[in-house]
Amino acid sequence: MMKKTICFYFQVHQPDRLRVYRFFDIGKDSHYYDDFANKTILRRVAERCYMPANQLMLDLIRQHKGAFKIAYSISGSALDQFVRYSPEVIDSFKELAKTGCVEFLAETYSHSLSSLISPEEFKEQVIQHSNTIELLFGKKPKVFRNTELIYSDKIGAMVADMGFSAMLTEGAKHILGWKSPNYVYTNAINPRLKLLLKNFNLSDDIAFRFSDRSWAKWPLTSDKYVTWLSNSLEKDEVVNLFMDYETFGEHQSASSGIFQFLKYLPEAILSNSNFEFCTPSEVSVKHQPVAPLHVPFAISWADEERDTSAWLGNELQNEAFNKIYSAEKKVKASNNASLLADFRKLQESDHFYYMCTKFFSDGAVHNYFNPYDTPYEAFINYMNVVSDFLIRVDKTVPEKEVETGTIIAEKTKPKNKSKK
Amino acid sequence: MFGWEFPPHISGGLGTACFGLTKGLANHGVEVLFVMPSAEGDEDQSSVRIINASEVVVQETVKNVNDFLEKVQFLRVGSNLVPYLDPVQFSNMVTEQKEGQIEDYKHYFGEKYKFSGKYGANLMEEVARYAMVAGEIALKYDFDVIHAHDWLTYLAGVAAKKLTGKPLVVHIHATEFDRSGSNINTEVYELEKLGMKEADMVIAVSNLTRNIVISKYGLHPDKVVTVHNAVDFQGVESMDVSRGIDDKIVTFLGRITFQKGPEYFIEAANKVLKRYPDVRFVMAGSGDLLNRSIRRVAKLGISTRFHFTGFLKGTDVQRMFAYSDVYVMPSVSEPFGISPLEAMRANVPTIISKQSGVAEVLNHAIKVDFWDIDAMADAIYALLSYPAISQMAVRNGFDEVNSLKWDNAAARVADIYATLIKKAKF
Numbered sequence: 001m002m003k004k005t006i007c008f009y010f011q012v013h014q015p016d017r018l019r020v021y022r023f024f025d026i027g028k029d030s031h032y033y034d035d036f037a038n039k040t041i042l043r044r045v046a047e048r049c050y051m052p053a054n055q056l057m058l059d060l061i062r063q064h065k066g067a068f069k070i071a072y073s074i075s076g077s078a079l080d081q082f083v084r085y086s087p088e089v090i091d092s093f094k095e096l097a098k099t100g101c102v103e104f105l106a107e108t109y110s111h112s113l114s115s116l117i118s119p120e121e122f123k124e125q126v127i128q129h130s131n132t133i134e135l136l137f138g139k140k141p142k143v144f145r146n147t148e149l150i151y152s153d154k155i156g157a158m159v160a161d162m163g164f165s166a167m168l169t170e171g172a173k174h175i176l177g178w179k180s181p182n183y184v185y186t187n188a189i190n191p192r193l194k195l196l197l198k199n200f201n202l203s204d205d206i207a208f209r210f211s212d213r214s215w216a217k218w219p220l221t222s223d224k225y226v227t228w229l230s231n232s233l234e235k236d237e238v239v240n241l242f243m244d245y246e247t248f249g250e251h252q253s254a255s256s257g258i259f260q261f262l263k264y265l266p267e268a269i270l271s272n273s274n275f276e277f278c279t280p281s282e283v284s285v286k287h288q289p290v291a292p293l294h295v296p297f298a299i300s301w302a303d304e305e306r307d308t309s310a311w312l313g314n315e316l317q318n319e320a321f322n323k324i325y326s327a328e329k330k331v332k333a334s335n336n337a338s339l340l341a342d343f344r345k346l347q348e349s350d351h352f353y354y355m356c357t358k359f360f361s362d363g364a365v366h367n368y369f370n371p372y373d374t375p376y377e378a379f380i381n382y383m384n385v386v387s388d389f390l391i392r393v394d395k396t397v398p399e400k401e402v403e404t405g406t407i408i409a410e411k412t413k414p415k416n417k418s419k420k
Numbered sequence: 421m422f423g424w425e426f427p428p429h430i431s432g433g434l435g436t437a438c439f440g441l442t443k444g445l446a447n448h449g450v451e452v453l454f455v456m457p458s459a460e461g462d463e464d465q466s467s468v469r470i471i472n473a474s475e476v477v478v479q480e481t482v483k484n485v486n487d488f489l490e491k492v493q494f495l496r497v498g499s500n501l502v503p504y505l506d507p508v509q510f511s512n513m514v515t516e517q518k519e520g521q522i523e524d525y526k527h528y529f530g531e532k533y534k535f536s537g538k539y540g541a542n543l544m545e546e547v548a549r550y551a552m553v554a555g556e557i558a559l560k561y562d563f564d565v566i567h568a569h570d571w572l573t574y575l576a577g578v579a580a581k582k583l584t585g586k587p588l589v590v591h592i593h594a595t596e597f598d599r600s601g602s603n604i605n606t607e608v609y610e611l612e613k614l615g616m617k618e619a620d621m622v623i624a625v626s627n628l629t630r631n632i633v634i635s636k637y638g639l640h641p642d643k644v645v646t647v648h649n650a651v652d653f654q655g656v657e658s659m660d661v662s663r664g665i666d667d668k669i670v671t672f673l674g675r676i677t678f679q680k681g682p683e684y685f686i687e688a689a690n691k692v693l694k695r696y697p698d699v700r701f702v703m704a705g706s707g708d709l710l711n712r713s714i715r716r717v718a719k720l721g722i723s724t725r726f727h728f729t730g731f732l733k734g735t736d737v738q739r740m741f742a743y744s745d746v747y748v749m750p751s752v753s754e755p756f757g758i759s760p761l762e763a764m765r766a767n768v769p770t771i772i773s774k775q776s777g778v779a780e781v782l783n784h785a786i787k788v789d790f791w792d793i794d795a796m797a798d799a800i801y802a803l804l805s806y807p808a809i810s811q812m813a814v815r816n817g818f819d820e821v822n823s824l825k826w827d828n829a830a831a832r833v834a835d836i837y838a839t840l841i842k843k844a845k846f
Binding site: 314 | 691694695696783784786787794795797798799801802805806807808809811812813816
C-alpha cells in the first residue's frame, strides 16, 4: 500500500518597509525605505528564527538520513535583504540546498499581487525569481506558490503555461465544500497543473495556536500532533502543512518550546511506518489528482474570508494599487534599473496590507505585522512615495515615447491643455 | 444631578453633554432631577425636571445650623494655610472662621441667592453658595444617587452627600490640567480633588482623562471608569452652500486658547501652503491667543491664504463645516471633543490630535500628535490631494459618528448607579 504523505512548506518573506515620507519630500528626495528598521528587523528575525531554524532543519535532515524533507519559498525581497544585511542566512540556506532534501519553490520576486492585475509583470517577476533561485541554490523551481497563496482558475492557467507542474494554495472551505484538502487536485482550465491544498486546521495549530494558553488543546506536543495527523490521514492521502517560516522563533517565541516541538516532530511522524515526508514536487508526482478544482474568484490564505480583501478590500487599497500599476508601461519603456527596482519594491503586498481597515474588527494578526497605527497613515505615506515615483517616471519617460494605443491616440490633447 | 448649564443656554460642551446624558438616562428609566444655578425656564424639560437653584429659599429644614456646618465645613472656600501660627492662634482662627461661616449662613438664611450661572469674576463665591443651596435641595427632594458634573458642582455634590449619605458620582468632563496645562489654578485643583476624593465613583469622559485623574489626582484606578461621550444630531441639518472661490478650505473651529493648539494649525498650514497653493485656511473662534495667532500668520506672510472669522454662532457653525474640505482639531489636551464629530457628520474629513478623548472612539479620523506639525501637514496634504482617502474618511466617518449614541453611554451610567445603590443598601 502507498504510504501517506506529510508535506512541509515554509514561507520566508520580509518587506521593504517605507520610511516616514512627507509630502514635502516629493520631488526632492527619492529614497523611500526605512533602512534602519529593515536592517534591525531582518537581523533580529535572522537571529531568532532563520539561523537557529535552519540549523535545526539541517540537523534533522542529517539525523533522518534523507527521510525528512521540506520546502521553502523565499521572496526576492527577503533574498535581497539577506544579501545586504545578513549574508550568513543565504549561506545556511545553501547548506540546506546541498542536502538534496530541500525544495525551493518559485514565487513573484517582489511578493507582489501582480497576478491580479498584470500578466506581463507577473511573468517577468516569476522568471526573475526563478533565475535568482537557480543561481543561488542550483535548481530551477518546478512548483509555484503565489503571494499569500493567492489562486484562481486563471492564475493557475497562467502558471501552467509557464511550465510549472504544480501550484500551492489554500484549502479554503468555501471552495472545497464537502471535499477534503488532503488530496491532490488539478486546475480547472489546464488539468496538467496539480494543486496542493493547505490543511489550514493542522497548519494553524502550529503557526497560530501553538503558544496560545487559552486554547483548549494547549500545550501541543509532537506526539499529540501525530495523533491528529493520523486521524486526518485515516482515509485521505496527504497533509500539506504550509506556514510562515517566522513561526519558529519569531511569531512563536523560542521560550514557547516551538523548537523542541519541531525537533521531535519528524521522529514522531516517522515512527509510524505508514508515513513519509515528500516535497511538493514529489507529492505532485506520487499522488493521482482526484478532481479539478473550480476557483472562479481569487482565494488566499488570509483571514476568515480567505480572499484578497486584506490587500484590495477598500478604496484606499484599490487607489494605491491602481496608481502604482499605472506606471508599468512607462517604467518598462524607460529601461531604467533604479525605476524598475522601486516599481517592484512598491508592489510588495505588505504595503497594501497596512491599509486594511478590516483590522478594526479582525484583530491581532494584522496589528502584529503593521508598522502604522492606522490604515489612513499607511495610505498617506505610500501615496506620497508613489507621487514622487510617478514624477520620476514622467521625467524619465515623456508621454509620447510610450507606445501604447491610448496615449498615442491622445497625442494632440496635451497641446490643447497647454493653451489653457 | 448637579450641573452648571443646560441647553439652550450653553457656553461649551458641558451643557450639551448633560442634556444628551439625561435624555439617554430617561430612555433607561432613570428619573433625573437636574439642579442648575440659574435656569431661564426655556430649557428642554422633556426628559428631566429642572430645579433652579436661584429659586430655592434656604429655610429651616436644616434644624441646627451648627449641625449642618459640622457636616459641610468646607463650604467657605478659603484657606487655613497661614504660615507661622502657634496652636492658640490657630484655634482662635478656626473658631473665627467657623463663626464667620455661621454668619455667612445666617446672612443668606431665608433668602434666595441669585446666581448668575455664568463663569464670571465671583465664580468661586457662586460655587460655594451653590453648594449651600444644594444642601437644602438635597434634604427636600427624594433621590437615590447624586451625580455632579465638573468641578463647579462638586461642592454641591459633596454637601448633598454629607447631608443625606447617598452615594456620589462625580463626572469629569475636563480637568484643570486640560484647561491650563501645567500652570493650574490650585484653588480649582483642590476643589476637583475634594470632589473626586469624596465621590463613591468617578466617571471620566475618556481614557485620556481617566489617566490624568489617576496620575495627577492620585485616585485609585478601580474608582475611575471611562464612559465615552456621545453626540446627538437630532435637529441638525447639513446645509449646501455655494462658494465664491475654487480653492479648497481647511478649517480650525474652536476657542483660540492654549488647550486647543491653534499655533500648531498655523505652522502646519504654512508647510502645506509651500507645496499646495490652491488652498485656504480658516481659523474660526476667539480666545486669548487670537491676537498672537494673527501676528504669527502675518509674520509667516500667509495672510492672504489664512483667514480669521471670529466667534461663530448657531447656523454659522454648520455653514463653516459646509464650506470645509478638511477639518483639523489639533488640541493639546482634549478630554473628549465633540466638534470633530460634528464635522464628520457634515461630511468633512477630519484630522484630530491623538491627545483627545474622541480619538479613542474614532477609527475613520486621521490621528496625529498635536506637536507633530509635519504629520499634520502631511495629513492635510493627503486629504487635499488623494481623493480616495477623503472619500473613504467621509463615507465611513458619517456612519461612525451616527453610531455613537447617548443611549449606550447612559446605559453604562445607569449600571454604575445600580451598583452604587446596591452597595449603599448593605
